[in-house]
Amino acid sequence: MRSKYLLFGFVVAALYTAASVLGFEMGGTVTRGPRGVQGLGGYRGGK
Amino acid sequence: MSYEALCPSCGAAVVFAFDASVVRVCPSCRSLLVREGASIANAGRVAEIVSTPSLLKLGEVGSWQRESFQIIGRVQIEHAAGVWDEWRIVFGDGRFGWIAESLGRRHLLIDVPTRDLPEFGKLRAGDRIYASVNVMVTELGEARAHTLAGELPQDLRPGDTWRYADVAGPKGAFGTIDYGEGETAVAMFMGSAATLEQLGLAHLATNVQAAKAAAKALQCPQCGGALTLRLPDLSQRMACPYCGTLLAVEGELKAVEVPDKQSKLSFKLQFPLGAKARLDGATWIVLGAMERSAAGESGSESDRFRWREYLLHEPARGFRWLVEDRGHWCVVDNAHAGELAMVSTKTLNGVTYKHFVSSQARVDSLVGEFPWAVARGELTSAIDYIAPPMILSEEFTGTEFTVSVGRYIERGDVEKAFGMKSGSLPRPSGVHPAQPNPVTGLAGTWAVAGMLIVGIVFLFALLSMRTKTVYQTTVRVPPGVVSGAPDTVFISEPFTIGGAGNVEIEVSSSLNNQWLYVDGTLASTKDELAGDFEAEAGFYQGVTDGESWSEGSNKSLAYIGRVPAGEYTLRLAPQWGAIAPAVARIDNYHVQIRRSVPRGSYLLIAIVLIVLWPIVLSARRMSFETSRWSESDHAGGG
Numbered sequence: 001m002r003s004k005y006l007l008f009g010f011v012v013a014a015l016y017t018a019a020s021v022l023g024f025e026m027g028g029t030v031t032r033g034p035r036g037v038q039g040l041g042g043y044r045g046g047k
Numbered sequence: 048m049s050y051e052a053l054c055p056s057c058g059a060a061v062v063f064a065f066d067a068s069v070v071r072v073c074p075s076c077r078s079l080l081v082r083e084g085a086s087i088a089n090a091g092r093v094a095e096i097v098s099t100p101s102l103l104k105l106g107e108v109g110s111w112q113r114e115s116f117q118i119i120g121r122v123q124i125e126h127a128a129g130v131w132d133e134w135r136i137v138f139g140d141g142r143f144g145w146i147a148e149s150l151g152r153r154h155l156l157i158d159v160p161t162r163d164l165p166e167f168g169k170l171r172a173g174d175r176i177y178a179s180v181n182v183m184v185t186e187l188g189e190a191r192a193h194t195l196a197g198e199l200p201q202d203l204r205p206g207d208t209w210r211y212a213d214v215a216g217p218k219g220a221f222g223t224i225d226y227g228e229g230e231t232a233v234a235m236f237m238g239s240a241a242t243l244e245q246l247g248l249a250h251l252a253t254n255v256q257a258a259k260a261a262a263k264a265l266q267c268p269q270c271g272g273a274l275t276l277r278l279p280d281l282s283q284r285m286a287c288p289y290c291g292t293l294l295a296v297e298g299e300l301k302a303v304e305v306p307d308k309q310s311k312l313s314f315k316l317q318f319p320l321g322a323k324a325r326l327d328g329a330t331w332i333v334l335g336a337m338e339r340s341a342a343g344e345s346g347s348e349s350d351r352f353r354w355r356e357y358l359l360h361e362p363a364r365g366f367r368w369l370v371e372d373r374g375h376w377c378v379v380d381n382a383h384a385g386e387l388a389m390v391s392t393k394t395l396n397g398v399t400y401k402h403f404v405s406s407q408a409r410v411d412s413l414v415g416e417f418p419w420a421v422a423r424g425e426l427t428s429a430i431d432y433i434a435p436p437m438i439l440s441e442e443f444t445g446t447e448f449t450v451s452v453g454r455y456i457e458r459g460d461v462e463k464a465f466g467m468k469s470g471s472l473p474r475p476s477g478v479h480p481a482q483p484n485p486v487t488g489l490a491g492t493w494a495v496a497g498m499l500i501v502g503i504v505f506l507f508a509l510l511s512m513r514t515k516t517v518y519q520t521t522v523r524v525p526p527g528v529v530s531g532a533p534d535t536v537f538i539s540e541p542f543t544i545g546g547a548g549n550v551e552i553e554v555s556s557s558l559n560n561q562w563l564y565v566d567g568t569l570a571s572t573k574d575e576l577a578g579d580f581e582a583e584a585g586f587y588q589g590v591t592d593g594e595s596w597s598e599g600s601n602k603s604l605a606y607i608g609r610v611p612a613g614e615y616t617l618r619l620a621p622q623w624g625a626i627a628p629a630v631a632r633i634d635n636y637h638v639q640i641r642r643s644v645p646r647g648s649y650l651l652i653a654i655v656l657i658v659l660w661p662i663v664l665s666a667r668r669m670s671f672e673t674s675r676w677s678e679s680d681h682a683g684g685g
Contacts, residue, residue: 009501009657016653017508020645023548025608030569030578 054078055089063198065119065137071198079195079204093205094194097123100280101132101148102243102251105197110247111155114138118146120197126190135199143200145236146246147223152365154221155246156236166230167210172448173441178235182214182222183384187446215385240383267292269302275321276300277334278360282416286335288312288320293423296416304423313412314338314355317371317472320415324359324369324464326378331359331367335415341406341429352406352678358417366418369461370453374472375479376461377438377453384450393432393439395452400432400439403480403679408442431480435675438481455481478674486668501657505650512643517550518542519639522619530631531622539617539638541572548643550610554582554619555602556636560629561585562599563636568618569607578607587626606644 018024050063059075063082071080072093079090107118120135134146136155144157165176167187174184191208210226222237243252263276272289276282276296284303285294291311293304314336318324322333335358343350354372356379361367368379386395393400410425428443436455441448458472522537529535544550554565562585570577582605588597619638625631676682 005660006497006500008660009497010504012653012656013501013504013508016505016649017511019649020508020512021548021643023550023609023643025549025606027580027606027608028578029608030571030576030610032575
C-alpha cells in the first residue's frame with residue numbers, strides 16, 4: 001500500500017512537472033487562424 | 048540427623064530422614080506415624096495415593112537457583128476442581144519448600160514470613176494486596192488433605208482442611224497464603240512457575256509418555272453411548288455428545304446433570320472431538336467445546352451475543368482455547384495475572400490494551416471433556432480489553448480471577464491448522480474486537496515521508512522552469528476615447544519569445560472603483576498561429592457603516608499554453624468602467640508577458656490529489672474502527 005501510494009505521488013508529481021515544463025494550460029493554447037499579424041489592424045501605440 | 052524406628056503397626060523399619068520431620072507414612076503398611084518426643088504414635092492408615100500424571104518421585108534430588116533440594120514428602124489435596132499434588136522439599140541449608148502441581152504445571156514455593164496480610168474474609172479474587180511484593184489474588188478456596196506419603200515437617204493429617212488464597216505477582220511470581228481454618232494467615236509460600244529442567248529434574252521427563260494415562264473408552268451411564276476420555280488424569284467433567292448428560296470423571300463416570308430432554312448441542316461443532324490441529328509448532332487435540340453467551344442490549348434471551356470455545360490440549364504445553372465469534376477466530380492462552388499493570392488501560396507483557404466490553408458470560412451448551420468442574424449456566428464476570436490483533440480477558444468467578452490473552456487468526460489459518468479445505472469454515476461477518484484493521488499504512492510518518500519526497504519532485508520541477516519576462520509596456524489611452532472604441536486597440540511591436548512552455552500576460556492599472564477589461568491576442572508574426580486571452584481587473588473601496596473596505600485587484604493574469612518559440616506581436620482591445628462617484632476613465636495600463644511560469648493552482652490540484660488518498664484511507668480505517676467499537680461499551684465514541 002505504501003509503495004503504491006509513493007508511486008501514485010511520483011506519477012502526480014511527474015505529470016505536474018511535465019505539464020509545467022511543456023506549458024500546458026487548461027484555458028487554451030495557440031491555434032492557427034486568420035488572426036496573425038497580417039489580420040491585425042488599427043491603432044499602434046505604446047511606449 | 049536421621050531417626051530410625053520400627054513401625055508400631057507392621058514392625059517395618061521406618062526412617063525419619065530429617066530432624067524437623069513430624070509425620071511420616073510407613074512405606075510398608077501406609078500407617079501415619081507421628082513423632083512425639085522420643086516415641087512414635089500411630090495415627091492410623093492413610094489412603095493410597097490417587098493416580099495423577101505427576102512425574103515427580105519421593106527421594107529425587109533437584110536444584111533450584113543453584114541450591115540443591117530433596118523431595119521428602121507428598122500431599123494429595125482435594126479442592127473443588129479435583130486432586131492435585133504438592134511435594135514437600137528440603138534444601139541443603141534446612142529451608143523447606145513445596146513443589147505444587149496442577150494441570151501439568153509446576154510451581155516451586157518457599158516458606159516466607161506472613162506479615163500484615165489481610166484477613167481471609169476481606170479478600171476478593173482480583174484484589175491487589177501487598178505481600179512483600181504487590182500481588183493479585185487469583186483464587187480463594189478451601190482445600191482438604193486427602194492422603195500423604197513420605198515425611199513432612201508439620202503435623203498434617205488426611206482430612207485436615209484449610210483455606211487458602213493464591214496470589215500472582217510480577218515477573219512470574221506465584222504464591223499461596225495458608226489461612227488454616229481461621230481468618231488469619233498462618234503460613235505463606237512464594238515462588239514461581241518452574242519446569243522440570245529449571246528444577247534440575249529433567250531426567251524425569253523421559254517418563255512423560257509412560258506417566259500419561261492412555262485415553263479410556265467408556266460408556267455414558269445415562270444413554271450408554273460410547274465415550275472416549277482422552278485425559279482421564281486431568282479431566283473433571285465430560286458432556287456426553289449423544290444425550291448431553293454432564294458427567295463427573297471420578298475414576299468412572301457419574302451423571303451430575305441430566306438434561307430434561309435429549310439435549311442437542313446449540314451449535315454446530317466445526318471440528319469433531321479428538322480432531323488434531325497444527326498450531327504454533329505443536330499438534331493440539333480438541334478435547335471439548337462450549338457455547339457461551341453474554342446479554343445483549345435488550346437483555347432478552349434471543350438478543351444474547353454467542354460465541355464458541357474449543358478446548359485444545361498438547362501434552363507439553365497444556366491447554367489453550369480456539370474461540371470462534373461470528374466466523375472470526377482467536378487462539379487464547381492463559382496469562383500470568385501478576386504481570387497485569389493496572390492503570391486506566393491494561394498493560395501485559397509490554398502490550399497496552401484498551402477496555403472494550405464488560406459482561407457476564409454464561410456457559411450455555413457444551414460437549415466433550417474439561418479439566419474443571421464446568422456446569423451449564425456457570426456465570427463469569429468478564430472484562431475484555433483489546434490491542435488488535437490481541438485481546439485480553441479478565442474473568443472473575445466468586446473465588447477465582449483468571450487472565451487470558453487471545454490472538455486473532457485468519458479463518459484460512461484455522462482451516463490450514465486442521466487440514467481442512469479452504470472455505471470450509473463459515474465466512475466471517477462484522478468486525479471482531481481483535482481483528483486487525485485491514486487499512487494500514489499511510490498514517491503518520493509514511494504519509495509525511497511520501498509528501499516530502501513528492502515535494503522534492505515539485506521543487507525540482509519549479510527550479511527546472513526558467514521564468515523570464517519577454518515583453519512589457521505601458522499603453523497610454525488617448526484622452527477622450529470611448530471605452531471599447533476601435534481607436535483604443537493597441538498593437539505592439541514584434542518581440543521574441545524563446546524556449547518552450549506557457550506565457551503569462553499580466554495587465555495592471557491604477558484603478559480606484561474602476562474596472563479594466565482587455566480582450567487580447569498574442570499572434571505570431573511569421574504564420575497564422577495565435578492565442579486569445581481575456582484579462583479583467585477591478586479595484587473597489589469605500590466606507591460602509593463607518594468601516595472602510597476594499598475588494599478586487601489592480602491587476603489581472605491570463606495564460607496561454609504551449610506557445611512555440613518565435614516572434615510575436617500583441618493586440619489589446621481594452622474596455623473600462625467605474626462605479627460612482629469615480630470617473631469612468633483610465634489614463635494608461637501596463638502589460639507584462641512572462642515565459643514559462645509555474646502555476647500555483649495546478650500545484651494545489653496536485654497536492655489535493657496526493658493528500659486525497661491518505662484522507663480516503665483514513666476514512667476507511669475510521670469506518671472499520673467505528674464498526675469494531677460499535678459492539679463495545681464505548682459505542683458512539685463514549
